Amino acid sequence: xxxxxxxxxxxxxxxxxxxxxKGKMFLLDHxxxxxxxxxxxxxxxxxxKNHIFYDEALDGIPSHVAFELIAQSISALSGxxxxxxxxxxxxxxxxxxxxxxxxxxxxxxxxxxxxxxKKIDExxxxxxxxxxxxxxxxxxxPAVETTITVMETTDLKVLGV
Numbered sequence: 001x002x003x004x005x006x007x008x009x010x011x012x013x014x015x016x017x018x019x020x021x022k023g024k025m026f027l028l029d030h031x032x033x034x035x036x037x038x039x040x041x042x043x044x045x046x047x048x049k050n051h052i053f054y055d056e057a058l059d060g061i062p063s064h065v066a067f068e069l070i071a072q073s074i075s076a077l078s079g080x081x082x083x084x085x086x087x088x089x090x091x092x093x094x095x096x097x098x099x100x101x102x103x104x105x106x107x108x109x110x111x112x113x114x115x116x117x118k119k120i121d122e123x124x125x126x127x128x129x130x131x132x133x134x135x136x137x138x139x140x141x142p143a144v145e146t147t148i149t150v151m152e153t154t155d156l157k158v159l160g161v
Contacts, residue, residue, distance in 0.1 A: 003086035008033050010080070018079025018089055021072055024052040028072050032114075034080045039119030039127075041077040045069055047107045060108040063133075066115070066144035067097055070131030073115045074150055090152040095126065100146040104135060107143070112136040126151050 006014075010031040019026065033042040048054070053061040053068075071094055079089040107113050114134045121128040126149060133144040 001082075001086045001088060004083055006034070006080055006083060010034070015076060015079075018083060019072065019075050020089075020091070021075070026072075027052070027069055028076060029112075031076060031080070034077060036077070036081040036084055039077065039129075040117065041073050041080065042114065042116045043069070043073045043076060045113045045115070047109050047111050047113065049109055054109070055106075058106040058108075060106040060111070062106055063102040063104050063144055064100075065107070066102070066113065066133035067100065067131075067146055067148070069113055069115050069133060070117060070129075070144075070146060070148055071150075073117045073131070074127075074129050074148060077117065078152060090154055092150045092152045095149045095151055098147045098149070100144070101142075102144045103141060104143045107135050108137065113143075114139065120147070125153055 012029050016026055027045050028043045029045050031043050047061055051061055053065045075092055078092055082089040117129045117131045119127055120130050128149045131146050131148055132142045135143045
């Protein structure tokens with residue numbers, strides 16, 4: 001695999017090749033920023049009635065879905081890193097979600113959810129990220145904040161898979 005520098009704004013059509021998520025479980029519309037050295041990434045997702053987590057009673061998606069957007073952003077960072085280093089993305093496994101706080105109960109249809117992640121700790125193959133999601137309705141106030149720990153591996157046999 002040849003190393004390839006990606007533009008900062010990566011559209012869904014290219015991004016889908018960097019993540020294991022497919023079909024309706026592919027939730028990111030595009031990346032707006034990424035830095036493989038600083039281990040940061042920002043993404044956007046539009047809330048529509050076709051969203052897999054759409055709830056008619058809420059006319060949107062529940063705010064806790066933001067943790068999946070944050071997790072997919074972490075996966076996207078692994079994919080971008082692999083692409084830019086000429087390596088395949090490493091499979092990742094969610095180990096924990098901590099310090100989850102939500103200031104909203106939902107993201108309404110027609111709004112965009114902006115996610116920002118940053119690596120805050122690393123121990124061997126375990127990485128911890130802070131993740132924040134903002135709604136386009138109130139872009140200056142975090143709608144959801146959490147800390148997610150994942151494990152990346154190049155060998156699924158270590159997990160018995």
